[in-house]
Amino acid sequence: MKKTTQMTPVTKCALTAVCMALCVVLPMALHAIPNAGKLFSPMHIPVLLCGLLCGWQYGLVCGLAGPVLSSMLTSMPPMGTPTLYGMIIELAVYGLVTGLMMKLVHTGKQTADLYISLVTAMLAGRVVGGLSKALFFSAGSYTFGAWASAYFASGFPGILTHLILVPVLYLALCKAHLVPARYAKP
Numbered sequence: 001m002k003k004t005t006q007m008t009p010v011t012k013c014a015l016t017a018v019c020m021a022l023c024v025v026l027p028m029a030l031h032a033i034p035n036a037g038k039l040f041s042p043m044h045i046p047v048l049l050c051g052l053l054c055g056w057q058y059g060l061v062c063g064l065a066g067p068v069l070s071s072m073l074t075s076m077p078p079m080g081t082p083t084l085y086g087m088i089i090e091l092a093v094y095g096l097v098t099g100l101m102m103k104l105v106h107t108g109k110q111t112a113d114l115y116i117s118l119v120t121a122m123l124a125g126r127v128v129g130g131l132s133k134a135l136f137f138s139a140g141s142y143t144f145g146a147w148a149s150a151y152f153a154s155g156f157p158g159i160l161t162h163l164i165l166v167p168v169l170y171l172a173l174c175k176a177h178l179v180p181a182r183y184a185k186p
Helices: 009-030 036-040 044-054 056-074 082-104 110-137 144-153 156-175
Strands: none
Touching: 009 036, 009 044, 009 056, 036 156, 044 056, 044 082, 044 110, 044 156, 056 082, 082 110, 110 144, 110 156, 144 156
């Protein structure tokens, strides 16, 4: 039997569907703990993972659909609010940029590729999310201080969690041979 080195589009679609389902389930689980949802940003984890595993197109779809599905099924975040629209934009950028970076960055070291892709996506998502709030959703009342506080200071536990958990999950899936490894072992 021939071993494949790439995932098929069907496998990528299935993984994207699982990640979108996790966008609904993870926040539900964490919102049972006061402020855990805001602190740890659980919806970000499956979107980042989807972009890393499946590519930019699938990450983008997961980032767009995940918050909408969560809102429709659980009212978290509430439908029609600036919070939902800001999350859609931020998460779409996360999925898009992680996928693009994994396609473009090839250091020869899987862990380096993961962290370069994650950090770039997390910065880009936060910048675009802040710009969307400043220009569209809170025009005139959204300051640099509010952005820095919302996206970095109060989000620090989530940032740290994402930087630890997402690579661990990615590498565990590779080690279990559920997804192909980025680089062949010598």
